[in-house]
Amino acid sequence: MRTRPYEGRLRAPFVTARRRVETVTGVLVGIELADGTVGFGSAAETYAVTGESAASITAAVRGPIAAALTEGSRPVRGHAEAVAGACVANAGAKAAVDVALHDAWARQLGIPLATALGGDVATPLHGDMTISLTDPEDMAARAAGAADRGHDTLKIKLGSDWRVDLERLRAVVDAAPDAALRLDANQGWDVKTAIRIITAIEEAGLPVQLVEQPVDRRDLTGLGEVTRAVGTPIMADEAVSGPEDALDIVAGRCADLLNIKLAKCGGIRQALAIADIAAAGGIECMVGAMMEPRISVTAAAHVAAAHPNITLLDLDSAEWVDDPGLADKGYSMDGSLMRLHEGPGIGFEELSPTERTPS
Numbered sequence: 337m338r339t340r341p342y343e344g345r346l347r348a349p350f351v352t353a354r355r356r357v358e359t360v361t362g363v364l365v366g367i368e369l370a371d372g373t374v375g376f377g378s379a380a381e382t383y384a385v386t387g388e389s390a391a392s393i394t395a396a397v398r399g400p401i402a403a404a405l406t407e408g409s410r411p412v413r414g415h416a417e418a419v420a421g422a423c424v425a426n427a428g429a430k431a432a433v434d435v436a437l438h439d440a441w442a443r444q445l446g447i448p449l450a451t452a453l454g455g456d457v458a459t460p461l462h463g464d465m466t467i468s469l470t471d472p473e474d475m476a477a478r479a480a481g482a483a484d485r486g487h488d489t490l491k492i493k494l495g496s497d498w499r500v501d502l503e504r505l506r507a508v509v510d511a512a513p514d515a516a517l518r519l520d521a522n523q524g525w526d527v528k529t530a531i532r533i534i535t536a537i538e539e540a541g542l543p544v545q546l547v548e549q550p551v552d553r554r555d556l557t558g559l560g561e562v563t564r565a566v567g568t569p570i571m572a573d574e575a576v577s578g579p580e581d582a583l584d585i586v587a588g589r590c591a592d593l594l595n596i597k598l599a600k601c602g603g604i605r606q607a608l609a610i611a612d613i614a615a616a617g618g619i620e621c622m623v624g625a626m627m628e629p630r631i632s633v634t635a636a637a638h639v640a641a642a643h644p645n646i647t648l649l650d651l652d653s654a655e656w657v658d659d660p661g662l663a664d665k666g667y668s669m670d671g672s673l674m675r676l677h678e679g680p681g682i683g684f685e686e687l688s689p690t691e692r693t694p695s
């Protein structure tokens with residue numbers, strides 16, 4: 337197993353109700369199997385969501401996770417379970433290794449990862465483009481620019497003062513009148529504020545497809561209150577970090593949709609378990625990503641292509657990163673459409689150290 341630090345500058349600051357990010361710092365992971373097959377994964381420093389730093393990711397991968405993996409030969413699922421059980425927390429580090437294992441497995445089979453997981457790469461995936469939380473004029477200009485580049489679905493970051501949030505939303509609708517809108521408050525409202533603003537949006541007839549994580553992640557009761565009070569579908573994101581959370585949310589009818597991220601739940605095995613639990617409860621899922629490297633985003637897209645209950649995609653983060661070394665790897669974009677490459681695994685080759693040395 338090898339790890340390498342990673343740093344990519346963003347083309348524009350990524351701003352949510354919880355954080356502001358200008359660079360992506362993370363770790364690339366390579367796993368070489370006994371027959372020489374190599375698989376890749378990656379994880380990004382995300383203090384605000386998983387609590388991990390690049391240093392902690394490297395330490396977890398090279399420490400307990402590596403130790404759990406070298407205990408013997410077994411099928412990929414056995415290794416994935418060993419990664420999940422290697423230590424508590426460290427979901428991003430586990431996801432990087434779990435993805436590298438699955439990539440190596442699919443490469444051994446000589447087929448794309450989505451195909452190995454029971455799906456296919458022939459059908460293009462439909463994604464969105466995120467608009468950071470800034471002032472209404474700036475958000476409107478960015479929304480118009482994204483619409484001009486062919487994005488028909490925009491994810492609008494909100495979650496501050498609700499009156500200004502409504503101004504922001506109206507400005508975006510005026511600037512990109514044909515776009516479908518997903519709103520993400522990133523836990524920024526309380527229950528009453530969330531119900532008030534979503535009701536106002538509905539009464540104004542604004543084209544909002546869903547609202548993501550309106551309230552604090554720990555407040556499942558409040559999330560359920562919002563879900564029952566409004567007609568707009570409510571999605572849980574920060575509240576669902578693994579299959580156990582998914583079970584609570586589904587059983588309590590606390591949300592209409594779940595947002596799965598490999599870095600939150602610890603990898604592909606856990607992500608598929610969440611999608612299965614949601615399917616059993618009649619709840620559809622989106623696959624999203626942290627602001628993280630293209631390897632992670634591509635792996636998430638393969639998971640989306642493999643599971644019929646994953647019907648929504650939010651995987652634009654690699655488009656934010658100025659990353660010439662990886663720019664055409666894994667998939668290509670055409671407006672809001674993402675086409676996965678047809679090669680084995682997730683389609684990344686070994687990169688030269690000089691390309692990936694942090695600046």
Ligand SMILES: [Mg+2]
Nearest residue numbers: 520548549573
């Ligand atoms: Mg979110």
